[in-house]
Amino acid sequence: MIYEGRQLQAAVASICPDIESRVAQFRDPADERALWWELSVCVLSSQVPFNLAIAAAEAIDKLGVLYCSQQRENVGEAIHCILRTHLNVGGRERLYRFPSVRAVQLERIHASVLANADSLKALLAGFETANHARRWLVANAHGLGPKQASMFLRNVALTYDLAIIDRHVLDYMSLTGLQSNAGSAVSSLKHYLPLEDVLRVHAEDLKCPVGILDWAIWIVMRIAKQQKGYAQ
Template structure:
């Protein structure tokens, strides 16, 4: 939590929102390979740095594991485990992924669920609303909670009306007096939806879609925390 006033934080967030609008690509991702890369990143980024998740997703994409027909779930999980166990180049440094077995299983099970339900990720997305797609992912994709599902749908340009309630956003909401929970993350979809609605109301006050507001909050809170840490040295 920062020592900045709620008013200062909301002003900073409101100032960043227009820049976020200008940066986003308004097109929707429909390429199957790109969709799987984005979903892989969201699954792989849980409890690890996003740069490491991207490197792991790149390794999986390079070998085409998630866009091949006629493979069984266990065989896919084994191939993914081998890839996630190998050293990864992350910004010029060799790193190892933290949860190779668990995430390999999550990705393989997700691939099986998607292909069984609709044949492809693009077909599944095309047949559902954004909110229903998030619900489906939470129910059928192991390792995907509301936050990861919302991130996937935003990163693919499918919707900017769902929020990514990470610890930075929840800390901001606490500072604004609109969140009193003690959790650093919210996993239940119903509870998540209630807090998301609260943030959506706040987003309307700042005239910014909630899916972009949380991005602006993430930027502002990270900067505020760094400045606070620097001033305390």
């Protein structure tokens, strides 16, 4: 079956209410440990399989080096040692692809957070809006672009008013005519925000938060692509 833009839009609209109902049950604020776990996953999942990023984040979490505010020295060295060891991923031993780069990025994020607040939780609580929090993360959390920062803020249930614009969402925007040439993944807020504004208007038409809309788009487009069932 070939899905046209209007059919994709109808499919997205049909599942938005269900997603919104489900997430409403899980809005409890994350604690410090959970915040650092989610943030490390967002950094570690860039250009590697997600299950490998999860395994790496779990190993770092067990060490406690990020969520322990007293730990201010040798953070990068400790993380680097973990990322250089074999990780258990689905019963198989795997090596993480970018141990040095990600260790430095997480070390810098940790230092930036503690230079501005007593904890990551306190830092996030101090922002007036989720958009302000995202801007800070993009500017100060090395390794996080606007998509990853938006994902982090949604995963910790801080907001559903920011969009996660990935390849699926960009394809949906092109196929439905929301954006004639959505282009490839965007890494700067300058190019990200106009696309998010378009999605936000679309979300208002469907009467759901933009963070719920992009989730529904991801589900629909992933299924359509697996079936190779959308019109080019």
